Amino acid sequence: MSPFSGMSNVPFMILAHGGARSEALAQLHKKQPILRTGPNTLSFGSVLAIKDIYGHGTPCLKDESYILTAGSHYHLADVIDRADHSQKRRVLSAAYAIKNLQEWEFKVVDKVNRLFKKFDSCCTDPLPKGQIYPDPQDVNIDYRQWTNYFTLDAITDIGLSESLGLLDQGHDIVTARGRDGTTFEADIRQSLYPTARKQSLLIWSYGHYKLLDRLSNIIPFYRRMSESAVKWEAIVSECCSRRLERYKAGEKQDDFFQSLMETKNGDPNNLPWGEVVAEVNIMMNAGSVTTAIAVTNILYELLKHPQVLSRLREEIDAILDPDEVVAPYSKVKNLPYLRACLDESLRLQPPTPHGLPRKTPPEGLHIMGQYVPGNTTVSMSALVAHRDESVFPEAHKFIPERWLGEKGKSLQSSFITFSTGARGCIGRNITYLEQAILIASIVHRYEFALPKGFKLKRLETMNHILGEMPAPHLRDSLSISFGRPIYTQPDGNATPPYFQPVLDLPAIPVSGLAGTVVTNMSTLAAKSATLYMTATATFKPTEAMIKEAYAAFNKPIPQVKNVTRTSWAPNLEPLPPHMYGAQDGSDANALGLTGEGGRPLVVCLILPLWPDANQNGQVY
Ligand code: HEM
Numbered sequence: 001m002s003p004f005s006g007m008s009n010v011p012f013m014i015l016a017h018g019g020a021r022s023e024a025l026a027q028l029h030k031k032q033p034i035l036r037t038g039p040n041t042l043s044f045g046s047v048l049a050i051k052d053i054y055g056h057g058t059p060c061l062k063d064e065s066y067i068l069t070a071g072s073h074y075h076l077a078d079v080i081d082r083a084d085h086s087q088k089r090r091v092l093s094a095a096y097a098i099k100n101l102q103e104w105e106f107k108v109v110d111k112v113n114r115l116f117k118k119f120d121s122c123c124t125d126p127l128p129k130g131q132i133y134p135d136p137q138d139v140n141i142d143y144r145q146w147t148n149y150f151t152l153d154a155i156t157d158i159g160l161s162e163s164l165g166l167l168d169q170g171h172d173i174v175t176a177r178g179r180d181g182t183t184f185e186a187d188i189r190q191s192l193y194p195t196a197r198k199q200s201l202l203i204w205s206y207g208h209y210k211l212l213d214r215l216s217n218i219i220p221f222y223r224r225m226s227e228s229a230v231k232w233e234a235i236v237s238e239c240c241s242r243r244l245e246r247y248k249a250g251e252k253q254d255d256f257f258q259s260l261m262e263t264k265n266g267d268p269n270n271l272p273w274g275e276v277v278a279e280v281n282i283m284m285n286a287g288s289v290t291t292a293i294a295v296t297n298i299l300y301e302l303l304k305h306p307q308v309l310s311r312l313r314e315e316i317d318a319i320l321d322p323d324e325v326v327a328p329y330s331k332v333k334n335l336p337y338l339r340a341c342l343d344e345s346l347r348l349q350p351p352t353p354h355g356l357p358r359k360t361p362p363e364g365l366h367i368m369g370q371y372v373p374g375n376t377t378v379s380m381s382a383l384v385a386h387r388d389e390s391v392f393p394e395a396h397k398f399i400p401e402r403w404l405g406e407k408g409k410s411l412q413s414s415f416i417t418f419s420t421g422a423r424g425c426i427g428r429n430i431t432y433l434e435q436a437i438l439i440a441s442i443v444h445r446y447e448f449a450l451p452k453g454f455k456l457k458r459l460e461t462m463n464h465i466l467g468e469m470p471a472p473h474l475r476d477s478l479s480i481s482f483g484r485p486i487y488t489q490p491d492g493n494a495t496p497p498y499f500q501p502v503l504d505l506p507a508i509p510v511s512g513l514a515g516t517v518v519t520n521m522s523t524l525a526a527k528s529a530t531l532y533m534t535a536t537a538t539f540k541p542t543e544a545m546i547k548e549a550y551a552a553f554n555k556p557i558p559q560v561k562n563v564t565r566t567s568w569a570p571n572l573e574p575l576p577p578h579m580y581g582a583q584d585g586s587d588a589n590a591l592g593l594t595g596e597g598g599r600p601l602v603v604c605l606i607l608p609l610w611p612d613a614n615q616n617g618q619v620y
Helices: 010-017 021-029 049-054 082-096 098-121 143-160 188-218 220-248 256-261 273-304 306-319 336-348 405-414 428-445 499-503 521-526 530-538 543-553 577-581
Strands: 034-038 041-044 173-177 183-187 365-367 370-372 377-379 446-448 458-460 464-466 473-475 570-574 589-593
Touching: 010 021, 010 034, 010 188, 021 034, 021 458, 049 365, 049 377, 082 256, 098 143, 098 428, 143 188, 143 220, 143 256, 143 273, 143 428, 173 188, 173 220, 183 188, 183 220, 188 220, 188 273, 188 464, 220 256, 220 273, 256 273, 273 306, 273 336, 273 428, 273 464, 306 336, 306 428, 336 428, 428 446
Parallel strands: 041 377
Antiparallel strands: 034 041, 173 183, 365 370, 446 473, 458 464, 570 589
């Protein structure tokens, strides 16, 4: 890598301080399949090395960097010895088993609902036609931060049946418990991220790491990172203590903690308490950071590739009911294009790009056909592997289509976002559950927009930590905009200010339903609505009708400034009583036009007289 790499790890440490070492390695590997990154460390640059280094049956073990960064007890991810690892994995496989997905789903759904409460409150008008970038005052939320709250809340509920409550409280300050038992407040993300950052800067010194770690605390930049590690441990400790109390009180939960404490038959596992805490630690850490990065990356890519977003939306909208808010996993888990989008984003920007270090056996090993001496640290970054053009042509581009069909399946053996072999990620099913539900639900419900010139910042620690993603959420339900917000309070029997333009929309005849129009409000106001009311029960718009209606509606209508993603369905909509209320006893509703997903295109205002007080002031 550098002329000095054979003598010292310092060049690699300098590279690490730049915060993008895997990107740098990917560049260097374009010329050299094998790079010497330190006196005893090699980096590989071809997918051919994956099987030798990480595959099932590899004689390589995790190297001593895992020991150097371990806490008082090993957890599943940092234990090295093969037998110890198998033993742990056996106990934990019950906790992470795929059959548990069903039990976890309602927890994920609950968190999506809480996240959407926040998103809904931040919705702005859709962008006027022709405008690509949002107005600065509308950029009102950091998507990355809120989805990190989502993954933290979700994994703590899945693992401990504990509520961190970050999505409800809107910040991540929680109670932590120090080693002396005293409690204090600590902010989770500021405690979690700097810990890994410090390790990623200094670990390369191997034998000198412990000393360097201590000495570096003289410098405030490093000292602050060490302090955060203590806070993170204290947060985990408090979560575990609370759950232990409930366990001791006899509470049974189908969660990860229960599986750590006892077998399915109720026999105690008798793990030392330090080990239980260590397992919870890695679950909360690996189980939140990576998925948060993944769901930010995927939305970022979708927004940069509108044609991909639109294809994905078509796939999702076709299987979700129009008013379905949270996508059930059973409906979305096998959607090929959704999975292709998730995998392509995980390929292009693996959340853990760190070249996972493995040690060759004492007798040495052939990697990519080259002999590598024993006890050498070897690694291949997922980011480097995924830029291998021989397997992933146009590797730097976001092309979900590459994952479709048989050809797509054959790429899986070169996809190492979750590593592979015996030490591959055990939380893979959990993250796909979370990602598929969240992303499908988001795509179904919202439009997003990024500020002009926005580029997502990345900082490589062991994971690829992301900067802010300020993406305003544009309420899709207001698919027609009149250039002003449509939030209007009802005012007696007066025609509401934004109602008049809707009255003037053209009526659209419906093919195949003689005498019926997908109507506008003025038609309804002028005629008896009985016809339309009857039609509602049987009317199912065909694709042809939708196209016809869409074409009709695309004719210029002066009052309407913007129409987006129009599709049509009948819907019962309230009308002001002076227009409709007295007719035929059908005093509450009229047939109206609705936008995609059954969300109304037509603005209807609920009057104060409305029978259900909860509906007063409701906005459609
Ligand atoms: C997009 C999400 C995720 C990514 C990219 C990811 C990536 C990885 C990678 C690369 C490894 C190998 C680490 C190594 O060799 O040092 C790993 C292992 C592991 N992951 Fe994940 N992970 C994700 C989600 C999760 C989740 C949700 C959990 C837990 C709830 C989890 C828990 C673990 C554990 C415990 C290990 C150690 C497994 C072992 O050594 O047997 N991960 N993960």
